[in-house]
Amino acid sequence: MATKKSVKKSVTKEAKKTTAKKSPATAKKSVERSAVTPAKKAVKKAVKKAVTKTVKKTAKKATKKTIKATEKEAIKPVKKVAPAKKADVVKAQRPAVEAEYRKPSSDPVIRKLVEDLVAFLDEKKLTDIKVMNLEDVNPYFCFFMIATAGSSLQLGTTAREISRRFGEHLTNKKIRPLDVESGWVIHDFVDVVLHVFVQEQRNYYNLEKLWGDAPVIYSAEAPRFQWPR
Numbered sequence: 636m637a638t639k640k641s642v643k644k645s646v647t648k649e650a651k652k653t654t655a656k657k658s659p660a661t662a663k664k665s666v667e668r669s670a671v672t673p674a675k676k677a678v679k680k681a682v683k684k685a686v687t688k689t690v691k692k693t694a695k696k697a698t699k700k701t702i703k704a705t706e707k708e709a710i711k712p713v714k715k716v717a718p719a720k721k722a723d724v725v726k727a728q729r730p731a732v733e734a735e736y737r738k739p740s741s742d743p744v745i746r747k748l749v750e751d752l753v754a755f756l757d758e759k760k761l762t763d764i765k766v767m768n769l770e771d772v773n774p775y776f777c778f779f780m781i782a783t784a785g786s787s788l789q790l791g792t793t794a795r796e797i798s799r800r801f802g803e804h805l806t807n808k809k810i811r812p813l814d815v816e817s818g819w820v821i822h823d824f825v826d827v828v829l830h831v832f833v834q835e836q837r838n839y840y841n842l843e844k845l846w847g848d849a850p851v852i853y854s855a856e857a858p859r860f861q862w863p864r
Contacts, residue, residue, distance in 0.1 A: 738770055739777035739826045740863050748804055749778050749827055750860065753853060755800065756782045759793050761831065766853035767846055768863065779846055780829040783837050790833055791815040797822055797829070 739745045749766060756764050761782040770777040784790035794810045802808045806823045814820045818836035822829040830842060852861045 738863075740768055740770055742826075745777065745826050746862065748801070748824060749780070749853075752780060752797075752801065752827070752829060755797070756793075756831075759789075759796070760785070761789075761793065763837075763855050764853070765843065765851060765855070766860075767843075767849040768852050769846060769849045772846070772849050776828050777826040778828070778852075779842075779849065780827065781837070781842060782829070782831050783834050784831055785833075787815060787818065787833060790818065790820060790831060793831060794820040794822070797831075 753764055753766065761784055764782045765780070767779040768777065769779050773779075784793055791810070791812075794815060798805065798808045798810055801822075801824070804824045804827075806825060810820065818833040819840070820831045822831070832840070850861075850863075851857075852863075853859070
């Protein structure tokens with residue numbers, strides 16, 4: 636009976652014989668394959684190195700070009716702007732001219748202010764309220780309003796309330812104690828001027844007679860507005 640050692644020896648010997656029997660072509664291929672593998676690795680390495688070098692060189696060149704362009708743009712002299720012509724400046728400063736002039740009595744905002752003031756004076760129990768239209772006889776303001784307070788206390792209270800409620804339209808909201816003591820307080824709304832008197836002062840100054848040629852558009856005798864058409 637063959638031993639384990641002798642069997643191994645026989646297998647090894649048989650393997651050597653088989654290897655020796657391989658064709659010369661097969662052996663040649665093995666040799667070529669073993670020679671090509673290192674060559675391929677070398678080519679790949681060389682290509683990779685060349686590509687990396689080219690990319691770095693291109694990136695560096697592009698960066699330099701960008702920096703030069705930026706520097707050139709930064710030092711470029713500012714282009715001078717031609718000064719505006721005098722005629723253009725005058726034209727720009729000239730206010731737009733309305734197509735048609737409209738009298739204050741035709742302005743709905745001013746009309747509403749007058750109507751609101753009359754309603755307020757009536758609510759506060761002032762008497763002998765009168766509104767006159769002076770736009771054709773006075774160049775400074777349009778509507779002239781007069782009302783009478785029953786006392787100096789009512790005059791002062793009414794004046795302060797007018798200043799508070801209609802202050803956005805007033806040229807001066809401040810009420811001076813001296814005016815209240817005098818019995819005559821004036822409220823200037825630019826196109827509308829309101830005079831509030833105590834009775835004695837109203838009789839004394841008689842402003843209605845001063846502007847007697849102006850049409851009356853509201854009065855206690857005819858408490859309805861007669862706006863010009």
